[in-house]
Amino acid sequence: MSDPFEQFARDCKLRLLAERLGIAPRDVICPLQEMVQHFLVTLSRAASASPFRLIFATPAADPAPPAVRDVLWWAASDAWMLEEGKREIRAWAAAYGYPADDPTTVRLFEQQTEQADSLINLLGEFQYRRLLDLYDRESSPSEVASDPATP
Numbered sequence: 001m002s003d004p005f006e007q008f009a010r011d012c013k014l015r016l017l018a019e020r021l022g023i024a025p026r027d028v029i030c031p032l033q034e035m036v037q038h039f040l041v042t043l044s045r046a047a048s049a050s051p052f053r054l055i056f057a058t059p060a061a062d063p064a065p066p067a068v069r070d071v072l073w074w075a076a077s078d079a080w081m082l083e084e085g086k087r088e089i090r091a092w093a094a095a096y097g098y099p100a101d102d103p104t105t106v107r108l109f110e111q112q113t114e115q116a117d118s119l120i121n122l123l124g125e126f127q128y129r130r131l132l133d134l135y136d137r138e139s140s141p142s143e144v145a146s147d148p149a150t151p
Contacts, residue, residue: 004134005069012127014072017042018056018065035060041071043122050121076135079116083132087113 009016018039036057044051054075056066085091089109093100098108120128 003069004138005072006067008127008131008134009068009072012123013045014068014122015044016066016068016071017044018071020065021055032061033059037062039066041066043068043071043075045122050118052118052122054115072131073135073138075115075119076131077139078112079119079128080132080135080139082112082116 008014018041021038021040023038037060039056039058040053041056042051042053052075054071056071056074058064058066058070081095082092085095089106090100092109092112093105098105119131123131
């Protein structure tokens, strides 16, 4: 059976480009098992002039670049949480336990909003909602968030 995120990418004719990046500053004495590598990831499609780009981190021990499934899953995760909070900073910040009035929270919220808007520009509203539904069905974060037994 095909992975649903990979099938989504095929349905939308998405192309993935992952460019490994150097990073500075970095802690060269960090334990190897804790090191990450960074990729500039671009998702594009012929029907859209607006690519979706982000920095994606993977364990440095893994030689493979990020897969389209991983990029879509994490992008959908971020967008899902933004939409669950109705794109309101207070609801979004509360879900993460961030102080809503902190300037860093505001910058992160703005970044997440720009990222979701970029994903909408790439996919269109219908496919964007389809991706969020796919994430919701696979991850069931709404069940986790509403389960009082969840720590």
